[in-house]
Amino acid sequence: MRRLFFTLMLLGSISTLFAQDKGHNIEFNIEGCKTGNVVLAYYYGNKQYIKDSTKVDNSGKFVFKNDEALDQGIYIVVLPPDNKYFEVIIDGDQQFSMNTKYDTPVKSMTVTGNEENARFYTYLQFLNGQKKKSEPLSAQIKELEAADSLGFRDSPEFKKIQVKLTDIDQEVKDYKNKFITDFPQALMSKVFLASKDPEVPDPPVAEDGTIDSTFTWRYFKNHYWDNVDFSDDRIIRTPVFHSKLERFMTKTIYQIPDSVIKEATLLVDKTLKSKELFKYTVFWITSYFETSKQMGMDAVFVHMAQNYYVTGQAFWADSTTVAKIGERAQKLSYSLIGNVAPNLIMNDTAGKIQILHAIPADYTIAYFWDPTCGHCKKVTPKVKEFYDKFKDELSVEVYGVNTNAKEHDEWIKYINENTLDWINVEDPEQKTAYKYLYDIYSTPVIYLLDKDKKMIAKRIGAEDLENFIRHHKKKSS
Template sequence: MKRLSQILLLLFITTFSEQLLAQKTEGFSIKGKVKGIKDTTVFLAHYFGYNQQVIKDTAEVDANGNFHFKGIKTLPEGLYLVSLPKGKYFDMIIGNQEFSFETDTINLIRKMKIVGSKENEAFFKFQQEMSDRFDEMKALEAEAKKGKNPAVEAKIKKVQAATSQFQQEWLKNNATLFAGKLIKSSQEPEIPAYPKPVLTKADTAAMYQYQFQYYKAHFWDNIDLKDDRMMRTPFLQKKLERYFDDLTVQTSDSISKEADFVLARATARDVRRYVIYKISSQYETPKILGTDGAFVHMAEKYYIGEPVLWDTSTVRRMKERVAILKPLLIGKRFPDMYLTDTLGKEIEIPRIPADYTVMFIYDPECSHCRESAPKLKQAYLSLKAKNVKVVAASIDRTPLKWKGFIKEFKLEDIINGIDIHKNPKTGKEEYYTDFKNTFDVYATPVIYVLDKDKKIIAKRLPIEQVEDFIDFTRKQKMAKNK
């Protein structure tokens, strides 16, 4: 079964493309000439995050390096890349839909000449100037490595100051251009000097805390989340990942709070949809235990709560996903699972006396389940001494397969259950447990760890990590009760 995030990505790109096709059809005409290539094909694509590109046109290159991107529909504005043979490419701003350029494979940036696009003239002049300054700095740093030289150190400081001044002046002079927004969005916030003396370890800790808080508070200052063109750059995705991976405490509440903070700024429709999608997909199947509550928050508030942003299919899928996941969040009481043991007796999970209960949900013919079964057997040898019970529930309702699995892997010591119940009146078999929709079993095995009150404290752990997790949880609880 495909993850919902994969389906949502496809729906997102498809819907987005359909919206672009609905734009006014004015067309585009971009002529290029690249010395050093001939008789080949080149591609024009816009960024969709830093690791995906959406191809919008292809063009054939003649014997002299000439090619022509053209179409009858207006291209969405943003940062594009022109992809050349042998992995070479360069970025280009698409705003004006008609312009030309010429460059050379010897140095695509330095040799670039633009005609008819003020955005790209400014964009490439910035890159050319910065490239020259980088080369100058590189040469000075190489000289400095040979030994202490006050004259070289002074030159380095001078180049650094001149470069900083150039950037500030360039940004000021091009503030109205998208090129200006683009370069600014790639820059980090500048942290002011700490206003107090740093004399002790406590002062140092306070300084670091000040720097972190300032950096986080001003993290989004340089990127305009009210401009849809930012979605077609690599910078928005990078900033989202940096903010939520490195600057946000990995708990559902903190993630949800920070998501709300970012989305209060992200008012442009395409940017808003992209931010919602990226955060939601990250926490649908999270790397950090227990953060899927952030996915539920995003789904309820920004998919179900803002249906005008999405097609009806996406909203419906989100409603279905929330209905499954919300009762299974960390801290929720484990839903009723109706099982009988090998003697046909009902297994009452809420009444199992244990400090912790491990629920192992499996398919007897699943290869991963068969790999996990010996590990489950081994783990139980030490878990049972810690007042931990294990319930193995088969989703396959074939008694022969179920009992064969138990016997093969010598699991008779644990509690084995199957969803087969005989109606006392008719004598017919009945099934009561919907493993897929009640316990989110879209692949097996699935493991839940429950506390003594049968509340979920972990899920989807590899069997190898279960004992360590329980030991860690027990120690935390003991330390808290001291």
């Protein structure tokens, strides 16, 4: 039996699309189970949430009962004292019983009054049988590898074992396919289908004999969601949907903001038939890309926030949450990679006006720093070193903004002591709103602008400036 290590949390409102009027009454008899609290939880996305709890009596019996029906999906019964668990399918028939043994829950499971769970455990028992058949074969492969780590894959013995393992795997595939055919509306069928990857055909060969190297990826991407029933809320209460969603959004598609935004929009459109899938997909994509560490991906967050939250489609979020998300998106929208940087007009140390957009250099470093900041004192010398070395060769200028106007004298002192002979400016009255426009909440922060003052990099280290500029010059040439 598997062990459960997760944080059980309470979840807010969940769709009751599949709710039944007669409520639920599910009886359990677990031979060998100790007394204590037993928990009924359910999958939702990549987490599990508590739905109910009760007591196990001295004979291992307990009941989950309520006049309200359970939302359909895969649930987990967590047993005392070690949080061991087994799974239960909740479908439209919620009046049934399950009997098993604590030490062998799958092998010993019998179900009365629910065909879905009976079929589920017949399948799990079949899987256990397949596992027993494959384990000695896998052990034989390890023995072959230990004897000849380099050449064992070419041996006749290895090839024979591989054929047997392939046959075992095919038997599992055949079992699933027959199940899908026999019970197309069963939750297990929906899970089996959603778990399938698209079968990619051989790429077509052009008349000149060439093969499109991108065909396999494009076909896989374009058919990735073919087997998912986006009209079925139940799929969100299984472990399948989240892992498929995360894999698609982070590994299958190109991690370029425009590409991610395009695919996210197409995916959300697919979920419109299911409130729960729509809710989870929009929420997860928005949340994930808000905190992405990959530069430029905040554009995805801005897109999701402005197109689904601000427009009132995020029915699960209250007005306060929507307002905060909308405000954050609006703020970030000014500093997205590819946008023209907001113009800054500030006075330098001599009181002369310096206009960011008027700087004639091919590359401008907008450097926001505080003369009293410990981290700034480590980074500023690196920026200075880069500037002295490459200002002429790479046509670079620095527009250095003092973010701590209260330390004006310290700023002047640091500039003089360290010979910061770039453009040094400050805006003590915050007339330019630069902290808002450039999302400055800590220092130091480096933005890199091209000759047209478009943002090509942000929040990068001083040590990365040369590579970014050289790469950009090569790409632009």
